[in-house]
């Protein structure tokens with residue numbers, strides 16, 4: 399919950415700055431002032447009548463985010479790094495903002511056997527959309543297949559963007575999803591957030607990891623407040639638990655090898671994760687189930703299987719020099735684990751692997 403707080407804080411700050419600026423421009427508009435003096439009746443120009451030219455850029459606590467002040471006394475956030483995403487074809491091709499599906503002319507069989515999805519790097523971070531226990535898992539259900547996971551939450555809990563991305567869909571869906579926000583990420587992955595009480599973003603918005611994109615609700619076909627969360631690639635769903643450990647709020651892979659057979663409704667993460675604990679038994683089961691053991695073997699091991707990694711969430715005032723001794727490690731080791739430089743700017747809420 400660090401990041402949403404942070405966004406709130408810096409929204410206030412920006413409003414304050416914009417307010418100050420507004421005061422300044424009104425005082426410093428000589429033409430306006432003399433016109434008022436001549437007629438004797440104060441005239442307040444309507445916002446929409448004023449020209450909207452960028453006047454100034456103000457830095458914020460986040461080094462990647464600036465505030466642009468416009469000549470009509472309005473302001474908006476500017477995130478150069480996110481705007482650069484616009485050049486990626488993934489944000490223009492198969493980009494349907496009216497319908498939940500946007501890859502209708504691509505068949506499952508046309509997808510490559512494995513797609514390597516880079517999930518995080520030194521620039522792109524991860525944030526768990528909500529943290530909680532999965533009540534209803536991905537997979538076949540009696541009446542209707544379940545293409546996502548259900549995580550019960552209190553109504554109004556903020557739902558956060560898992561990664562940077564662009565909003566492809568944000569509205570009420572009559573098909574049962576209720577208020578639905580779909581975010582497409584630079585690697586082509588889409589995250590779907592359903593039954594929201596309220597969407598907090600609009601189609602075309604760029605979102606940053608950890609940004610509040612909506613609030614938990616029970617709109618659409620939902621019994622009780624919960625987040626129904628889906629992960630899709632080229633419209634095809636796969637079990638989100640392959641990627642996310644919702645209970646601990648963790649990402650399982652830095653690079654995820656998404657196999658085509660995961661798109662089957664019968665392909666469940668819980669079975670594959672158990673396989674890592676009990677390889678012999680699981681391999682037998684896999685061999686009985688299908689002949690794709692080789693493809694499955696190409697999947698990188700979850701972080702938990704490679705020596706219990708420890709993470710630190712960056713808080714206000716944190717520096718590497720203080721984090722390292724806390725975990726009995728060195729700055730160099732933390733840099734190595736996270737692919738960062740010792741001079742890298744740490745961001746509030748950033749997840750750092752420390753061991």
Ligand SMILES: [Zn+2]
Pocket residue numbers: 534544546547548626627
């Ligand atoms: Zn559901």
